[in-house]
Each structure stands twice: as structure tokens, then as C-alpha cells.
Amino acid sequence: MRSVELDVVPTRCDPHAVVEDKRGTVFGVHARVDRVAQHVFYLPAPDALRAELRAFVGEHCAWGATAG
Numbered sequence: 001m002r003s004v005e006l007d008v009v010p011t012r013c014d015p016h017a018v019v020e021d022k023r024g025t026v027f028g029v030h031a032r033v034d035r036v037a038q039h040v041f042y043l044p045a046p047d048a049l050r051a052e053l054r055a056f057v058g059e060h061c062a063w064g065a066t067a068g
Helices: 015-019 047-060
Strands: 026-029 041-044
Touching: 015 047
Parallel strands: none
Antiparallel strands: 026 041
């Protein structure tokens, strides 16, 4: 098994878009084997990771910040 660390930056900060998102937590994996491109396969995030990603977006987008 191999782990890959990815840098993630949200592209949208409007909360309704995040809550209604249907594909943002499904990752398209592009791979090459012996320099030959393989079919893209889609890896859905488990529930725990989706919750962590939503929390990350909320923090990144400062949803809890108050105007001041």
C-alpha cells in the first residue's frame, strides 16, 4: 500500500455549494503504467474524510469568523 500527500485548496467558499456538493469528494485518479495512460478511475472519499474536508473548507474560508 502507498500513501500520497496532496496539497488541497478549495475552489469555492459558499457554504451551500459545499453542502450540496455531489462530486467534490470523489477524486479522479489518473495513472500511467510503463508510460501508458490508464483509464481514469474515481475514488470516493469515505464519510470520515468527507467530514474532515468540509471542516477544512470551513476553516480555510473562515466560515466561523465574525465581521469586525
